[in-house]
Amino acid sequence: MIINKLRLATSIAVTAILSVGLVNMKAVKVFASTTNIPSTLLEQVKNTQATSTADENDPLLDGKYVSNGYSDNGYTFLKPSDTSSERTSSFHLDTQEGWSNDLQTIVFDSENKEWNIYYLHTEKVVNGDTGAKQNWERVTTRDFIHFSKPNIAIADLKGDIGDAWSSAWTGSIITNQGNISGVPKGAKVAYFSGLSNKDNQQNIWAAWSDDNGKTFSHPLNDKKIILDHYWPWTSINRSDERDPSVFYWKNKLIMYAAEGDKIGVYKSENGLVWSNANTNQANSKLSSDLFFKGLSFEAPVECPAVRSMKMTNGSTKQVLFFGAKAPQAGQTTGTYYIVGHLNDQGLFVPETNAKRMDQGTDYYGANFTGSDDLTQADDSLITMGWVGNWNYTNSGIKANQSGFSPNSTRLGTYTLARKITLNNDLTISSSPVTENLEKDPDKKVTGTVGNQPASKNNYYELLNLTQQPVNSKFNLHFSTKNSENYQGAVKISFTQGKDSNFIIFDPATGKYRIAGQSSELSGDAADYYKNGLASGLGYINDSGLKGINDFSITAFTDKNVIELFFSNGQTATLARFCVNNVQDVKVEAQDENKVNQFDIAYGQVGTKLVGFEQQSGNTDNTGGSLTGNNTQNTGSTSNDDTTSNVDSGKVENEPGKPKQPADHTNGKKVKKRTVMHDAFIYTTEEKRTSYKLKAGSIVRTYGIKKINGKRYYVLTNKRCILAANISGTKRKLKHNAFVYDNKAKRIKKLLLQKKSAVRTYGAAIKINGKKYYIVGKNAFVKKANF
Missing domain, CATH: 2.115.10.20 (Glycosyl hydrolase domain; family 43)
Structure with a gap:
């Protein structure tokens, strides 16, 4: 199937679907009665149509906070191309x-x-x-x-x-x-x-x-x-x-x-x-x-x-x-x-x-x-x-959350591989093929559902995570304290900026509802994605998993897809279009009789996604991100300064802080500067983040700010970087000194004279066990000479 050959069929399909339109609650109830939809799936309709599935105070709800890979106040990818990386997955x-x-x-x-x-x-x-x-x-x-x-x-x-x-x-x-x-x-x-x-x-x-x-x-x-x-x-x-x-x-x-x-x-x-x-x-x-x-x-x-x-x-x-x-x-x-x-x-x-x-x-x-x-x-x-649906994939998917052009021109993701078997009842069961999928250690929460904080619509909040990696795995296991069948719905919500997806599963009937919204879609496509096929209820189906007292749902999430695996071998796949690398995740469940138990394990899987920062050796900078070309000019080095640690060349993201609009630059003229020493990013409250820039990165600065007596260059998004890692500090030599490269080999004809002032960048680093100051691109002087 390709785009051309489906244009007519897609147009017919969209017309048929959208002729249903948005309906009022009375019409929804009539539809529900004719399709035998469990009432527990309907309880969410009024709430989810009136507002987002996310909490109103969620810092990710505003599209301005979407990603660290953008140049327009943190939320618009300005230069999508046929090869740009805004939709690169982690493990798909x-x-x-x-x-x-x-x-x-x-x-x-x-x-x-x-x-x-x-x-x-x-x-x-x-x-x-x-x-x-x-x-x-x-x-x-x-x-x-x-x-x-x-x-x-x-x-x-x-x-x-x-x-x-x-x-x-x-x-x-x-x-x-x-x-x-x-x-x-x-x-x-x-x-x-x-x-x-x-x-x-x-x-x-x-x-x-x-x-x-x-x-x-x-x-x-x-x-x-x-x-x-x-x-x-x-x-x-x-x-x-x-x-x-x-x-x-x-x-x-x-x-x-x-x-x-x-x-x-x-x-x-x-x-x-x-x-x-x-x-x-x-x-x-x-x-x-x-x-x-x-x-x-x-x-x-x-x-x-x-x-x-x-x-x-x-x-x-x-x-x-x-x-x-x-x-x-x-x-x-x-x-x-x-x-x-x-x-x-x-x-x-x-x-x-x-x-x-x-x-x-x-x-x-x-x-x-x-x-x-x-x-x-x-x-x-x-x-x-x-991972696609011709009712919206061919409509022009925006590269931002504001609903305006440009469109992404690189699109196409495939699901995890699945091993399928034919059961004796002639049904097919699926399980994900993930043997070599990298993963961080799982975090776990467990307990009785009814003992957790109360939420809306008779739900209890089991998990409420913000700023989590978009590439994650969630294993949700539910059971009862006795042999009774499990009663009460389970709801899982995923939020990225203005986008959201959720699933409500009713174990008593085996039915579930999937719905969501995507601000990268517009017109009929956005309406179809949000309202689905059931008169505004989203998409409803039957998992066949019912009349049980023990079940599991495993969710794999990545940049472009959410995949759900039920414990009976059934699956559900959803496309998503936000290019954010973080997500909010909430798990809620009902428990009228206080007998439902839960056990949730979760963690990041696959390779890390860090905005559009390129890994060491890749100088492509299509994302218009915080830094420019990410080339490293230091060699095999280590660092004894906790404010400026050198790693293997990967840039670490900051999972705990939402991106903020650039409201602190006060109209100051932007100036590009080169980071001379590997450096952590700080907040304007002088809190060190886990976001690290490599030496050689180009940053846009908006003047200098003193915080607790230290000088910082101001970046966008209420972030800053120690000025010493960019403009350096002048130090006087006590001895004549040779200059070395990043392999501790002497650079011939470069001898610095005693008592001369030399600009050094950041803290001393170690090369082959000895401490050196960075004095220029691939240029180092022994610390002992100062």
Whole structure:
């Protein structure tokens, strides 16, 4: 799926949803009665529609305090680009340039013992429209936490021969068993859709790889189409022909292709010449009523994928996964699955009703590991999904919280990898793949719910955290003191500046409601994000987790996503768009009978996110942040001064203080200065923060301020830095002195004379065990000479 091909469908979906509009409470109650929504989920509606889910006094509620990576009073990212870092995640896979969405295939490379992940990539987006260079990008990973730099696996051939693809869209990869014409046995072959150079219409092509899947540079069929939507026996609607999923089944190749509200099924002996899988066109289509079996709606389908899975009892089934959206039935863009078997022709025969893979609003374009020969079944699969929803992702997402341009032009994040298994009841359970995810030690709180401070709406406050890292994990465990089933709702709230998301879960019924607001969205998109699909109630679904006295909810939060994992293997994914690196988190619960117990563990996970400060060695400064280029001019050093400590080159954030508007500069002219010595930032009350600037950083200063007799340069956001670390202090030499570099090697021809005044910066540091003063860029003099 890409932006162009969904524009019409998205417009229809948004119109259908927003025709519901905002309703009054009477209408909400009528809606609730017809959809059997638990009353405990409705108690929050009046409160959350009138105000933010955050407390009115929350320092993050005002958008001015959004991030330390901005140049406009701390809240507007002024120069977003196709590669800028304002939406870089901590432990999720992101695009590094432009836009990305659907996953293509996840393939294991046994030679290099790593996974290849392919996704649909668009290099340039202007005003919501995709331009040229839509291609496949590839990254590799060994643990689904750390990823390589991407390379283009399938490039667009815009301007090539008339039948070639001008863009490369979604598809799949198989390993040639020896029957694909013109391809070496064992080579990887990609089947993919796109737009044709000849008419800009959807068709399907193929190419093979001679470098084990790194690139697919050998087109099959001389770059010509292998399945054309114009052919009278292919797509019935003569328009949709995309997202091919190709696999082996009983010694022949089978292709599933998305064709509007149908899935076309085709067969081939040689991978080039295809025909209908079952006699004729009509008999070779899977219709909406088949793959949406048991659901009260039908809809267009995208991204079909078929896998064979072993149930926990050892039996084998085939599972059809697909993407769809049905706003008219209260369903957002999502990924679904249905369990059944393939007949001899390769046509799917359902044995269950269809279900959502993820109950949240933003899990789409998913793909899966697994054998491409469906006579071989897998005990489990690994899946990842695109974090997005076409009802707002394509609307123009602002790079600030004020709702005005510019838009972000780098967008595209994927969920944590999830291990999925097929249960004996033919449902799928998911668990996150996080074995190598870095984490800080957990903090824990525990107790009886009813003994905690009372909150609103019969809730008790279990956890109320401010200025927490946006990249965190929260494990919430609830139980009862006796064998009774758990009664009372649980509410989890996440707040970033003006943005907020929350979930209310009712264990008595298993139902939950997800809602939120995003100030980076505008118009219909903002309305859709805030009011969701249930007449202003947000998004409501059934977890299946009910009638229990013990349950857990685990939440992973990162810059662009919130992922919820229920203890029964169900999941819910939410996209978020604030570029703040901190969040407020609140956990509340009800406990009418004072028998509910809780145990919460939480902590930061993944790599640290510190505004837009770049790590040592990276001089890109696109964020307009407090400092400029962050290059380090000291060597391997240590420090004996508690006010100016040297670390390994990482800049530490200050988690405990909200960013304040620059109301203290009094109109003083800004001047850029170089930090000569690693230095902590202080508040204007002379309290040292944990925010540290490296030597070589460029800061904007607004004059000098004396605090308790010490001189500080004033920065923005009520922060300051010791002047000695910038302008230095003059000291008189007692002896002639040589000047050394950061490796304690003497710099020839540099000899300072006895009694001369030398400007030193900050406190003495240690190099190879001896103390030196910094006297210039990569220039040091022994302290003993002063």
